[in-house]
Amino acid sequence: MIRKLHIKGFRLLRDVTIELEQGVPTVFIGPNASGKSTVIEVLHFLKAAVTSGLGNALTAQRGGLDLVRTRGLARMPLSIEVTLNPSEGFAIEQDRAPLVYGFEVVPSESGQPIVTREWLDKYSHGLTKKPLNLLIRSDSTGPAKLKNVFTTKYDEVQIPSGELAFAVVRHPHYPTFEHLRADFTQLAVFPGFDVRPRWAREGATDDGLSPRERSIIDVADGLDMLGRNIANVLYRMREESPVRFRELSEHFQAEFPFVKSLYFPPIAGGGRIQLAWEDTRFPGDRLYAEQMSDGMLLFLLLLAAASPRTAKPLCLAFDEPDAHLHPSAERRLVHLLEQAAAHQTVIVTTHSSSLLEHLSDPARSIRVCRAGSSGAVQEPLDADRLAAWRDQYSLSDLRLRGHLDLSNQDKEEP
Amino acid sequence: MSGAHEPRVRVLLVWEDQYCEKLHLLLKRSVRHCCAKARVEFVRDSSRGNSNFAAYVQQDWPKARQHGFAREPKVDYIVCVADADCVSTVCPTAGTPPDYYQGAQALETWMSSADVQWTKTLRTATTLDPDRVHGRFLRWSKESVVTACFDVPEALGKLGNFDQEKLRRHLAQCRPHRADSSPDEMHIHEVRSPQSCLERGCASVDLAVPRKSSVVIDDVIDAASKTHIAKLVARLPDLRMLSHFVAELAQAHERC
Numbered sequence: 001m002i003r004k005l006h007i008k009g010f011r012l013l014r015d016v017t018i019e020l021e022q023g024v025p026t027v028f029i030g031p032n033a034s035g036k037s038t039v040i041e042v043l044h045f046l047k048a049a050v051t052s053g054l055g056n057a058l059t060a061q062r063g064g065l066d067l068v069r070t071r072g073l074a075r076m077p078l079s080i081e082v083t084l085n086p087s088e089g090f091a092i093e094q095d096r097a098p099l100v101y102g103f104e105v106v107p108s109e110s111g112q113p114i115v116t117r118e119w120l121d122k123y124s125h126g127l128t129k130k131p132l133n134l135l136i137r138s139d140s141t142g143p144a145k146l147k148n149v150f151t152t153k154y155d156e157v158q159i160p161s162g163e164l165a166f167a168v169v170r171h172p173h174y175p176t177f178e179h180l181r182a183d184f185t186q187l188a189v190f191p192g193f194d195v196r197p198r199w200a201r202e203g204a205t206d207d208g209l210s211p212r213e214r215s216i217i218d219v220a221d222g223l224d225m226l227g228r229n230i231a232n233v234l235y236r237m238r239e240e241s242p243v244r245f246r247e248l249s250e251h252f253q254a255e256f257p258f259v260k261s262l263y264f265p266p267i268a269g270g271g272r273i274q275l276a277w278e279d280t281r282f283p284g285d286r287l288y289a290e291q292m293s294d295g296m297l298l299f300l301l302l303l304a305a306a307s308p309r310t311a312k313p314l315c316l317a318f319d320e321p322d323a324h325l326h327p328s329a330e331r332r333l334v335h336l337l338e339q340a341a342a343h344q345t346v347i348v349t350t351h352s353s354s355l356l357e358h359l360s361d362p363a364r365s366i367r368v369c370r371a372g373s374s375g376a377v378q379e380p381l382d383a384d385r386l387a388a389w390r391d392q393y394s395l396s397d398l399r400l401r402g403h404l405d406l407s408n409q410d411k412e413e414p
Numbered sequence: 415m416s417g418a419h420e421p422r423v424r425v426l427l428v429w430e431d432q433y434c435e436k437l438h439l440l441l442k443r444s445v446r447h448c449c450a451k452a453r454v455e456f457v458r459d460s461s462r463g464n465s466n467f468a469a470y471v472q473q474d475w476p477k478a479r480q481h482g483f484a485r486e487p488k489v490d491y492i493v494c495v496a497d498a499d500c501v502s503t504v505c506p507t508a509g510t511p512p513d514y515y516q517g518a519q520a521l522e523t524w525m526s527s528a529d530v531q532w533t534k535t536l537r538t539a540t541t542l543d544p545d546r547v548h549g550r551f552l553r554w555s556k557e558s559v560v561t562a563c564f565d566v567p568e569a570l571g572k573l574g575n576f577d578q579e580k581l582r583r584h585l586a587q588c589r590p591h592r593a594d595s596s597p598d599e600m601h602i603h604e605v606r607s608p609q610s611c612l613e614r615g616c617a618s619v620d621l622a623v624p625r626k627s628s629v630v631i632d633d634v635i636d637a638a639s640k641t642h643i644a645k646l647v648a649r650l651p652d653l654r655m656l657s658h659f660v661a662e663l664a665q666a667h668e669r670c
Contacts, residue, residue, distance in 0.1 A: 247575075
């Protein structure tokens with residue numbers, strides 16, 4: 001579970017510390033351009049840096065470090081620090097002690113990223129005690145110091161100046177790096193599922209793949225970022241975890257009672273399947289994902305993403321998952337997110353007031369984003385003051401009256 | 415020719431909980447089960463809180479009676495439905511329920527008088543057709559419906575995966591009465607703290623207790639009322655009485 005993010009110099013997040021709630025989803029609200037989605041992007045950036053390298057994550061995926069860094073302060077480095085409880089993947093309980101990992105990047109003269117500092121600290125007795133420094137890297141040209149678990153001494157290792165240590169170090173002497181890498185690879189970040197029907201994808205410059213199309217059977221059980229492997233994920237869930245598949249189907253049918261069943265007919269040629277469903281209103285007809293409404297397909301994707309999986313990700317993050325959903329489906333979505341939050345960090349951004357209404361503990365869950373001249377900030381709500389107002393007013397009422405987040409038209413003036 | 419196009423009596427049911435869809439569906443299924451011939455069309459709304467019924471009758475009932483809703487024509491009757499465990503807030507003049515040891519009959523008598531008292535109170539809130547305004551209590555809450563499903567595994571399964579045998583053993587040890595061996599008509603008298611029964615039941619099978627107005631409680635109510643409405647009606651006599659009451663309203667209206 002991710003407990004805290006400290007981000008400096010990443011787009012609007014000039015210098016923010018975000019405490020993430022454990023046990024409830026953390027829900028970011030606020031006007032457009034207040035830095036909500038940037039929090040999600042930071043998580044994706046971490047994952048991309050691990051899976052495809054820091055340079056690639058910055059340059060190929062985001063257009064270069066200069067486009068990512070906060071504007072206005074020419075030499076401000078980009079820095080990210082994550083405090084987390086490692087996932088169950090850590091075999092030894094001692095290794096599941098809280099970790100703090102961070103790095104700092106500046107551009108070279110040619111614009112390439114250079115890691116100027118990197119650190120990994122383990123806190124075996126809570127975060128207030130003295131850390132055990134597993135990684136110290138304070139000079140991009142010098143070696144990094146890595147704590148060797150066998151000799152208990154520091155090894156000096158040369159790491160390319162543009163890469164993160166834990167992403168490139170592969171050695172049993174440093175097991176924490178491998179686990180951290182595995183955890184960051186498992187970050188489940190969903191910036192928005194592509195539920196556009198075929199007619200709306202016409203002329204799109206993407207590769208044409210969509211959750212509505214056929215899926216190749218493979219071993220990955222996680223949903224990809226756009227949900228394009230939904231048929232494969234659900235097929236594998238049905239085959240390997242029938243109880244989970246039944247629960248997911250029941251949640252789906254509770255919102256869409258006309259769905260009799262979901263199934264996965266093979267496609268001629270082998271190795272590929274399609275998502276199909278039976279509709280009680282049209283008995284005997286086989287309907288395909290292409291014939292689902294945007295809301296239906298989106299809800300199914302959200303169910304697949306939020307369902308407990310064999311490997312629980314460190315964090316589930318959704319950017320505005322409520323688009324296309326009826327308020328009753330939002331209620332069920334919140335229920336599922338709250339269930340998932342019992343085992344992992346769950347982060348959601350939203351503009352939907354009705355989604356907020358369904359939160360069981362809005363004061364703990366909601367973070368209000370606001371962007372001013374000094375960057376974006378994320379503020380929690382005061383539980384007592386909120387409770388006093390909620391006697392008479394719903395969260396939607398309070399929001400309309402400007403007591404939660406401000407609108408884009410509200411100028412921040414002294 | 416009789417059928418779907420015949421005019422029906424339109425009854426507005428006002429629930430305290432804004433998540434009232436499944437309770438409303440439960441009542442519809444109960445009316446269909448108990449009084450299949452009743453020609454009633456139901457409209458639902460919520461007072462959004464158990465202290466708002468009088469305000470609803472004062473402000474919203476005249477609009478619903480004279481104009482209907484944006485999507486519905488005007489209604490003929492209004493029946494406000496509240497949990498009997500909130501009676502002190504909803505209708506303080508109804509007094510407190512008799513304690514358990516005074517017996518089931520005393521509780522039935524108190525329920526009838528509470529309904530009458532509440533109806534009187536609600537009628538003072540409006541001058542428009544006050545005789546079409548009614549208040550009814552249901553014992554005790556949504557959780558009562560869940561506890562009444564103790565032997566409907568397909569409904570309780572909506573709470574999560576658990577060992578049914580473990581639950582059976584837990585129910586067998588319940589005191590002062592065993593839910594699984596009490597007659598159906600005594601269920602509501604004996605399970606007077608449904609929330610704590612639910613909590614203890616969930617704890618016995620290592621399930622998380624669903625929070626108030628949770629979507630899974632709605633799922634249990636929906637699943638049970640779909641397949642076991644007879645059992646629910648037998649265990650929740652107020653549901654049966656409310657169903658008959660609504661059917662009688664419809665019949666009386668037709669006679670007029």
